[in-house]
Amino acid sequence: MKTVFIAVTALSLAFAGSAAAQSAGAQAQTEQDPAVSTATxxxxxxxxxxxxxxxxxxxxxxxxxxxxxxxxVETVNGVVKLSGHVDKAQADKAASIARNIDGVKKVDTSGLMASHSRK
Incomplete structure (x- = not known):
């Protein structure tokens, strides 16, 4: 569980650093490119x-x-593709999580393969 916490913390910190850098140019990018999608x-x-x-x-x-x-997890133009070996309940939960993220237009679960339940 510590490993998961550390990984999540590291991802969060990495995202926070890149988000700050991106936000400086975000307004100029939005003004130049009206096709840039925005979150609701x-x-x-x-x-x-x-x-x-x-x-x-x-x-x-x-x-x-x-x-x-x-x-x-791969995202192209707001379409999230999930792939890996999980059971049906895990696949459903993962798809639900992805659908609830701002900016996600569609979730493709065709890459999630059924595996035997892990004990």
Whole structure:
């Protein structure tokens, strides 16, 4: 459990550092490119694929009953693709987590393969 906490903390710190750097140029980027998608809500900050991938992976790692280290997350244009070997309940939970992240347009679970329950 310590390893998961350390990994989640490291991802969070890495994200915080990159988010600060990105936010400086975010307004200029949004003004130049009207096609940049934004999250719903009050924020006008763009939600990029890297941010979505990091957020989904962090949430998977922090959720009990989901083997976050066994699930690969890829995001292209807001579409999150999950892959790995998990059971049906874990796949459903992982998909639900991904769907609830700001900026996610669709979740593709076709890469999640059924595996035997782990004991």
């Amino acid at each position: 809500g009050d924020s006008q900050q763009p939600v990029g694929d890297t941010w979505i991938t990091t957020k989904v992976k962090t949430e998977l790692m922090a959720t009990s009953g989901v083997p976050g280290t066994d699930i690969k």
